[in-house]
Amino acid sequence: MSVSQLIEEAYTGLKSLVIGLGVTGKALTQPGVTVLYPMEEVARDNLASFRGHVELVGKDEDPAVPKCVACGACVKACPSDCITILCPIPAKEGEAGGEVKMGPAPQKGSKTPGAVYVDFSLCSLCGQCAKTCPVDSLKFSDNPYMVRFDRKEFRIDLLARLKRLAGEGLE
Amino acid sequence: MNLETLLSLEYPLTRLVIGLLCIFAFVGLNGLVLVWVERKVAGHCQLRPGPLHVGPHGLLQPLVDAVKLIGKQLVAPSGSDKILYWAAPLLAFAPATVCFLPLPFDPRLAPIPMNLGLVLILAFSGLGVLSLILAGWGSNNKWGLLGAARSVAQSVAYEVPLLLSVMAVAITAGSLDLYQISAQQGAWPWQWYGVKNPLAFFIFLVCAVAETNRAPFDLPEAESELTAGFHTEYSGMGFGLFFLAEYANMIIVSGVAAALFLGGWQGPFLPGVLWFLVKIYCILFFIIWLRWTYPRVRFDQLLNLSWKWLTPLALIDLALAVIVAGFGG
Ligand code: SF4
Ligand code: SF4
Numbered sequence: 409m410s411v412s413q414l415i416e417e418a419y420t421g422l423k424s425l426v427i428g429l430g431v432t433g434k435a436l437t438q439p440g441v442t443v444l445y446p447m448e449e450v451a452r453d454n455l456a457s458f459r460g461h462v463e464l465v466g467k468d469e470d471p472a473v474p475k476c477v478a479c480g481a482c483v484k485a486c487p488s489d490c491i492t493i494l495c496p497i498p499a500k501e502g503e504a505g506g507e508v509k510m511g512p513a514p515q516k517g518s519k520t521p522g523a524v525y526v527d528f529s530l531c532s533l534c535g536q537c538a539k540t541c542p543v544d545s546l547k548f549s550d551n552p553y554m555v556r557f558d559r560k561e562f563r564i565d566l567l568a569r570l571k572r573l574a575g576e577g578l579e
Numbered sequence: 580m581n582l583e584t585l586l587s588l589e590y591p592l593t594r595l596v597i598g599l600l601c602i603f604a605f606v607g608l609n610g611l612v613l614v615w616v617e618r619k620v621a622g623h624c625q626l627r628p629g630p631l632h633v634g635p636h637g638l639l640q641p642l643v644d645a646v647k648l649i650g651k652q653l654v655a656p657s658g659s660d661k662i663l664y665w666a667a668p669l670l671a672f673a674p675a676t677v678c679f680l681p682l683p684f685d686p687r688l689a690p691i692p693m694n695l696g697l698v699l700i701l702a703f704s705g706l707g708v709l710s711l712i713l714a715g716w717g718s719n720n721k722w723g724l725l726g727a728a729r730s731v732a733q734s735v736a737y738e739v740p741l742l743l744s745v746m747a748v749a750i751t752a753g754s755l756d757l758y759q760i761s762a763q764q765g766a767w768p769w770q771w772y773g774v775k776n777p778l779a780f781f782i783f784l785v786c787a788v789a790e791t792n793r794a795p796f797d798l799p800e801a802e803s804e805l806t807a808g809f810h811t812e813y814s815g816m817g818f819g820l821f822f823l824a825e826y827a828n829m830i831i832v833s834g835v836a837a838a839l840f841l842g843g844w845q846g847p848f849l850p851g852v853l854w855f856l857v858k859i860y861c862i863l864f865f866i867i868w869l870r871w872t873y874p875r876v877r878f879d880q881l882l883n884l885s886w887k888w889l890t891p892l893a894l895i896d897l898a899l900a901v902i903v904a905g906f907g908g
Contacts (some may be wrong), residue, residue, distance in 0.1 A: 429869075
């Protein structure tokens with residue numbers, strides 16, 4: 409390496425060091441961007457990129473009903489086995505009406521899920537389920553505040569959650 | 580000798596004891612203040628508030644930290660050399676306090692004025708390296724030993740350009756007395772040696788950061804990445820003393836830099852001590868700012884920087900200083 413190259417390298421190096429000082433120096437004078445959590449909470453629109461537990465996406469025309477077609481692909485894709493999708497089993501001919509039985513998706517003749525649960529205590533947030541879903545009915549929720557006393561309470565009823573969110577108009 | 584001479588400030592031994600007491604207080608207080616400043620600057624550099632909850636603006640946080648540190652159990656690993664193991668933190672801290680003695684806080688506020696002050700500081704700060712070796716060796720721990728070897732290689736590498744840059748100023752000033760050197764500079768920046776010889780100032784600053792094991796040269800204490808190193812095994816105040824010694828060393832290098840390159844206590848309007856402290860704290864702030872800006876260097880980069888860049892540059896600077904001083908005198 410020639411001397412002029414060396415000097416050039418040293419010059420660009422020093423320049424980058426000064427630029428670096430400028431960046432942190434500017435940050436020093438700016439207000440912070442964090443919130444003091446228990447006293448304040450992050451604004452909702454700031455949570456769009458947050459990867460919380462998965463949740464169902466509602467239909468455009470009826471946000472309280474999921475897009476899900478109960479195909480069961482997400483259940484198979486999940487490496488941690490945390491999704492449960494149950495479908496009503498159609499009553500056989502000659503059987504009395506009575507209580508509707510539920511069976512794991514997919515069920516013949518059933519195009520809507522009867523119950524969707526995700527066990528967040530097992531979920532690794534890998535996103536395989538959302539990626540697999542053929543109708544884009546799963547997404548990450550923006551729900552960072554999850555505190556429970558019992559791990560059983562982390563089994564979340566997604567259909568109920570979707571109805572609640574649609575009712576509140578939050579989507 | 581009667582009691583009167585013993586109590587008079589002119590008597591060297593009394594002066595030494597009082598000076599040391601003041602220095603202990605100064606070092607302890609400064610440790611607390613610097614821990615707070617460090618964490619605040621870190622916070623604001625990263626757009627977060629830093630300590631906030633203990634006392635107004637988290638001002639009491641360092642006190643609480645200190646209580647926690649003191650309350651921790653002191654453990655020595657089995658198979659360690661107990662004497663060396665416990666001597667190391669003391670040896671890290673003791674020379675640091677001695678190095679304060681020749682610092683020129685003010686012409687009237689001098690712990691011990693001496694005409695070889697600079698040499699004393701350089702010699703005693705070299706003792707710190709010994710404490711690193713003892714800590715690493717005494718711990719009976721591979722990481723400790725490797726860390727100590729790393730730290731020693733770093734200290735030795737940066738001591739050379741540091742000495743050369745200091746010598747350039749000493750030759751220009753024609754003295755090794757920090758008071759003399761400060762007194763020769765004026766109150767205004769263009770009269771300072773740091774402005775007259777910016778290359779020496781730059782080299783000194785880089786070496787000072789490396790000698791005090793501060794980022795981006797903080798390889799001796801990369802806790803998570805390199806298992807800390809020489810102080811891996813220390814708990815409680817054993818570690819606390821190393822910690823305090825680091826901050827004390829930071830103040831010393833800043834003090835030497837202020838005296839050699841920024842005109843020491845000299846400045847308009849304010850009293851001398853204040854100017855000296857202001858200059859020290861400006862340099863300290865700069866060093867802390869550096870830490871939260873730059874990523875850590877790799878070890879070969881660290882050694883290359885010293886041996887391939889700083890040492891030759893410092894030699895050239897020293898030669899120029901000698902020539903200029905020769906023509907001038
Ligand atoms: S994110 Fe991964 S682990 Fe979690 S439910 Fe989906 S597939 Fe299962
Ligand atoms: S993959 Fe999508 S459509 Fe299929 S069951 Fe899961 S959520 Fe419903």
